[in-house]
Amino acid sequence: MKLLFAASDRDLLRCCTELLGREGYETDTAFDGVQALTKLSRGGCALVILSSDIQRVEPERIIEHCRADGLPVLELLSTPLTLKMLLSNSPANTYLELPFGPEELIGAVSDLTEKLASDTELVFDELSVKVSAFEMNGVPITAEETDVLIELEKGNYRPLGNNGTLVASLNGKFAKLGLRKRIEYRKNEGYRMVKKDE
Amino acid sequence: MNKAKKKFILYAVLAIFVLLTLLLGVINASVFTMAAHDADEITEIIASGKGKFRPEEGMVPGASEDDGREPIGPMGPDSPELFSTVRYFTVSFNTADESKEPKLVAYNISAVSEEEAVEWAKELKNEETGWTRGTYRYRVYERGKKVYVTVIDQGREMLTAYRILMFSVIGIALAVLLSWLFLRFAAKKVFAPVEEADRKQRSFIANAEKDFKLPLTVISANAELIDRANGPTDETRAINRQVRNMDSIVRRLGSLTAFEQEDLAKTEFSLSELVQLALDENEERFVAADIKLDRQIESGISLCGEQEAFMQLMRELIENALKYARQNACFRLFKEGDRVKLVASNGTELPNGSVDQVFDRFTVLANAEKGSVGLGLAYVKAITVRHNGRVSAAVEDGSFVLKLDL
Numbered sequence: 001m002k003l004l005f006a007a008s009d010r011d012l013l014r015c016c017t018e019l020l021g022r023e024g025y026e027t028d029t030a031f032d033g034v035q036a037l038t039k040l041s042r043g044g045c046a047l048v049i050l051s052s053d054i055q056r057v058e059p060e061r062i063i064e065h066c067r068a069d070g071l072p073v074l075e076l077l078s079t080p081l082t083l084k085m086l087l088s089n090s091p092a093n094t095y096l097e098l099p100f101g102p103e104e105l106i107g108a109v110s111d112l113t114e115k116l117a118s119d120t121e122l123v124f125d126e127l128s129v130k131v132s133a134f135e136m137n138g139v140p141i142t143a144e145e146t147d148v149l150i151e152l153e154k155g156n157y158r159p160l161g162n163n164g165t166l167v168a169s170l171n172g173k174f175a176k177l178g179l180r181k182r183i184e185y186r187k188n189e190g191y192r193m194v195k196k197d198e
Numbered sequence: 199m200n201k202a203k204k205k206f207i208l209y210a211v212l213a214i215f216v217l218l219t220l221l222l223g224v225i226n227a228s229v230f231t232m233a234a235h236d237a238d239e240i241t242e243i244i245a246s247g248k249g250k251f252r253p254e255e256g257m258v259p260g261a262s263e264d265d266g267r268e269p270i271g272p273m274g275p276d277s278p279e280l281f282s283t284v285r286y287f288t289v290s291f292n293t294a295d296e297s298k299e300p301k302l303v304a305y306n307i308s309a310v311s312e313e314e315a316v317e318w319a320k321e322l323k324n325e326e327t328g329w330t331r332g333t334y335r336y337r338v339y340e341r342g343k344k345v346y347v348t349v350i351d352q353g354r355e356m357l358t359a360y361r362i363l364m365f366s367v368i369g370i371a372l373a374v375l376l377s378w379l380f381l382r383f384a385a386k387k388v389f390a391p392v393e394e395a396d397r398k399q400r401s402f403i404a405n406a407e408k409d410f411k412l413p414l415t416v417i418s419a420n421a422e423l424i425d426r427a428n429g430p431t432d433e434t435r436a437i438n439r440q441v442r443n444m445d446s447i448v449r450r451l452g453s454l455t456a457f458e459q460e461d462l463a464k465t466e467f468s469l470s471e472l473v474q475l476a477l478d479e480n481e482e483r484f485v486a487a488d489i490k491l492d493r494q495i496e497s498g499i500s501l502c503g504e505q506e507a508f509m510q511l512m513r514e515l516i517e518n519a520l521k522y523a524r525q526n527a528c529f530r531l532f533k534e535g536d537r538v539k540l541v542a543s544n545g546t547e548l549p550n551g552s553v554d555q556v557f558d559r560f561t562v563l564a565n566a567e568k569g570s571v572g573l574g575l576a577y578v579k580a581i582t583v584r585h586n587g588r589v590s591a592a593v594e595d596g597s598f599v600l601k602l603d604l
Contacts, residue, residue, distance in 0.1 A: 015419035099414035
């Protein structure tokens with residue numbers, strides 16, 4: 001599987017490329033946004049790892065380009081993930097916040113490739129989630145949001161913890177789609193999907 | 199910063215108010231005392247003439263060197279107009295024969311009728327000297343077998359004193375108002391450099407946090423590559439340990455910065471359960487540290503806020519208790535009216551005068567553990583304030599207590 005790693009820091013590129021190479025990923029590199037777009041237009045990449053600090057081209061533009069070509073993007077963030085990022089028109093498929101350990105990077109890439117190969121389709125009444133497309137009724141969703149939905153579909157209510165931003169983002173997307181659904185926290189139950197008037 | 203500005207304005211206005219009140223209070227007290235003194239001088243002259251002025255018997259206005267009286271101004275004994283301008287009356291009582299009716303010895307006043315004058319005198323004859331009916335000064339004295347009550351009207355003289363008082367009050371109010379307006383304007387100028395420094399500090403922290411992340415990732419990845427090539431060594435273990443420490447600091451800094459700048463992802467959640475869960479997760483650590491964990495968590499308390507942030511807040515409070523508690527740590531969650539209160543106490547003492555500093559970023563107190571960077575309680579404060587709550591620290595019975603009002 002060929003990856004494109006786009007980051008303006010050469011040290012980061014070198015060590016991450018080597019780590020990914022040892023895990024069996026063939027990695028091409030791009031030192032700036034222009035180079036990344038050029039390499040993307042040539043094709044041949046199955047996944048893009050993009051640093052949010054990439055120079056010369058806004059990372060959003062590169063993500064839009066990838067989305068249009070159906071290429072999944074793992075964005076490396078130098079700032080914490082926010083609700084605004086998740087609700088943007090072109091979110092990445094997954095995010096990894098710096099500083100990350102090597103195993104986190106490999107884990108994120110592996111999770112993304114697994115999802116790409118997945119034929120799972122989740123259906124909650126009017127809601128349809130195609131895991132491999134990272135879409136929910138045509139609206140882009142991230143791998144993390146997909147995980148929340150998978151667990152909700154299984155009935156494994158998410159425990160209390162670090163899901164507030166993801167839940168808020170999913171609820172925002174439900175509202176955008178005009179769905180009468182919400183993910184709510186229920187006392188003694190955790191999160192669950194409910195109808196708005198329930 | 200706004201809080202500091204408000205404090206500055208409040209204290210400055212308060213200082214102006216107190217200073218003016220003291221100054222004008224002393225001036226007004228002197229004016230009233232002098233008015234009473236002047237009146238007493240006049241009643242004394244009248245008393246020396248057995249209840250009235252007796253110019254025909256050689257009584258002259260003004261203080262003399264012989265009688266020891268001090269001059270009291272143009273309206274007093276120094277004034278040749280004294281005899282004709284003093285409004286007064288004197289009533290005498292015969293002490294030898296009380297059956298005799300009181301006698302109006304002198305009557306040179308328009309505002310009081312003769313009958314009223316006698317009635318007033320009857321009321322006052324057992325007194326000595328003082329004020330009656332607001333602006334009338336009286337003196338009671340004995341001459342032979344008679345008791346005299348002399349009352350003089352000081353209304354016009356007191357009017358001046360009251361006017362000074364009135365203008366003093368208005369002056370103070372105006373001064374306070376004007377100084378408040380001026381200080382509001384001045385505070386902007388005075389605090390501009392401080393605000394700029396604060397902005398720069400925050401910007402520096404935000405950038406530093408961002409700039410640290412990339413090198414940490416590269417160091418960590420390279421250490422991993424060395425490990426994979428040669429196997430783990432003490433050196434790479436040390437590198438990884440320090441990277442983890444730095445990572446923790448950077449993440450906390452990042453959370454703090456993001457928390458202050460980004461919109462909150464608010465949801466309704468059970469705070470009671472969150473607090474219980476956080477304590478449950480760490481119960482074994484308290485046991486291992488030989489700290490008795492006391493929890494009084496009222497059930498059914500919900501909150502609308504960013505749940506993740508509150509989980510982090512609880513973690514910070516727990517870490518704080520684990521670091522500093524000596525024998526026991528107590529967490530209480532309860533409702534007081536509409537407000538939710540979360541109180542954490544850990545039985546530890548604080549260095550003198552450090553209570554106000556515990557929420558400052560990078561403030562490491564003298565009794566802090568090695569490795570502390572002073573971000574935990576700054577984070578607690580940021581979360582509480584962003585949820586429109588208040589946080590305070592105090593030392594109660596020698597123990598550090600943290601109170602959150604949400």
